[in-house]
Amino acid sequence: MAIKAPRGTFDVLPDRAVLWSRVESAARRIFELYGYGEIRTPIFENIKLFTASIGETSDIVEKEMYSFQKGREHYGLRPEATASVVRAYIEHDLYHARGLQKLYYIGPMFRAERPQAGRYRQFHQMGVEAIGSADPLVDAECITMTSAIFRELSVAGYTIKLNTLGGDETRARYREVLRAYLEQHRDELCENCRARIDRNVFRALDCKEAGCRRVTRSGPNIQDHLADADRAALDTLRNALERAGIACEVDGFLVRGLDYYTGLIYEFVHGGLGAQNAICAGGRYDRLVADRGGPIVGATGFAIGMERVIMLLEQTAGELADPRRPRLYCVNVGDETRPKVFEVVDSLRSRGIAAEMDYEGRSIKAQMRAADKLGVPFVVFIGTQEIESGTVKIKNMQTGAETPSAIGEIAETLRKNPEVSSQNSE
Numbered sequence: 001m002a003i004k005a006p007r008g009t010f011d012v013l014p015d016r017a018v019l020w021s022r023v024e025s026a027a028r029r030i031f032e033l034y035g036y037g038e039i040r041t042p043i044f045e046n047i048k049l050f051t052a053s054i055g056e057t058s059d060i061v062e063k064e065m066y067s068f069q070k071g072r073e074h075y076g077l078r079p080e081a082t083a084s085v086v087r088a089y090i091e092h093d094l095y096h097a098r099g100l101q102k103l104y105y106i107g108p109m110f111r112a113e114r115p116q117a118g119r120y121r122q123f124h125q126m127g128v129e130a131i132g133s134a135d136p137l138v139d140a141e142c143i144t145m146t147s148a149i150f151r152e153l154s155v156a157g158y159t160i161k162l163n164t165l166g167g168d169e170t171r172a173r174y175r176e177v178l179r180a181y182l183e184q185h186r187d188e189l190c191e192n193c194r195a196r197i198d199r200n201v202f203r204a205l206d207c208k209e210a211g212c213r214r215v216t217r218s219g220p221n222i223q224d225h226l227a228d229a230d231r232a233a234l235d236t237l238r239n240a241l242e243r244a245g246i247a248c249e250v251d252g253f254l255v256r257g258l259d260y261y262t263g264l265i266y267e268f269v270h271g272g273l274g275a276q277n278a279i280c281a282g283g284r285y286d287r288l289v290a291d292r293g294g295p296i297v298g299a300t301g302f303a304i305g306m307e308r309v310i311m312l313l314e315q316t317a318g319e320l321a322d323p324r325r326p327r328l329y330c331v332n333v334g335d336e337t338r339p340k341v342f343e344v345v346d347s348l349r350s351r352g353i354a355a356e357m358d359y360e361g362r363s364i365k366a367q368m369r370a371a372d373k374l375g376v377p378f379v380v381f382i383g384t385q386e387i388e389s390g391t392v393k394i395k396n397m398q399t400g401a402e403t404p405s406a407i408g409e410i411a412e413t414l415r416k417n418p419e420v421s422s423q424n425s426e
């Protein structure tokens, strides 16, 4: 039996890869426009980095980590990149290098989740981490930046949900009221949520069970228990977004599945995706850097799920042009001319002209069919006669017109031809 790609992973073939690079280049352009520089970190790290940062009791650490041991070292494949970026920030002492660090990354992440539409075991994120400021305007920048990426990609129809997990005072206050309330409704909760009342009560808000949702959604809302500073941070963010013309909704029951979040959090959700509807998520983690042994600095960031954005683009993309469209096909007239054909094709490519030849021993007719299938606008035939005379005819596949050219000057002849220069593919 042939071996297939592992469950929850997939291949991206050239015609679809066009969409991936479109998404990546839009993100890179916008990230850089907003002053973010790229960081690349390893895809595996000491497993303790993830357990300590994301949280021992989080689903990601408890159930979804890919881990392996090599010698005495225990590693994990990164389930997300914030922990790694914070590690790198501390390891390279970026704090002393230059105040606020604005970093972005694009790459694969790994979580052993149950695969379904929009949920994979190897998936890709494009994200940023802004480390060194507690200003909610940086969160506003993150949200405007994500909106700019979606605008550039013509992704519309999403909702931005905001909340704050609050500082120590808010959390202590809300923890008490939420615990007391859930205790009263213990019998209506799933087994996990009953355990969560004592272990990590906020996680009950994230439970997908209908019974638990019914209970939590009729219970106390963190928005009614915010300390002044937390309310002020949320107001600053909302005001900035309003000024930027970005609509958002406050959802007091929004929580995140990673333990490092401390204050403002948000999600971009899209109705066209089914259950896995978050296309971007992030928020503040003002304690993580100090917890990992770095300085006490505010930090915030987000990650966009590339597969989900691509799913949305696929819904409207239709047929995509294959990027591999050579401009000239060099037909060999007889096997003995193949070395010369190779030389000509190579020299055309070195001059920036996408040229193709046959590597499958095809007849002249079959080579012409191949050229036609590739949609090549020009073809040259190279036989012994052409080699002897040092001249070829460049055939325009659309009009049938033939332009003579010296064999070593095909590139120049093509450039002089107005039909060629109007094809903007060089």
Ligand code: HAM
Pocket: 079, 080, 081, 082, 111, 113, 118, 119, 120, 121, 123, 124, 125, 127, 128, 129, 257, 258, 278, 279, 280, 281, 282, 283, 284, 300, 301, 302, 303, 304, 305, 306, 307, 308
């Ligand atoms: P997250 O919510 O776990 O946050 O993931 C962010 C986004 O990645 C999700 O909204 C979703 O679009 C995508 N995603 C997550 N898991 C999968 C999956 N299994 N398959 C496909 N897409 C997925 C984080 O990872 C944080 N590190 C974000 C962040 C950065 N917060 C602060 N800085």
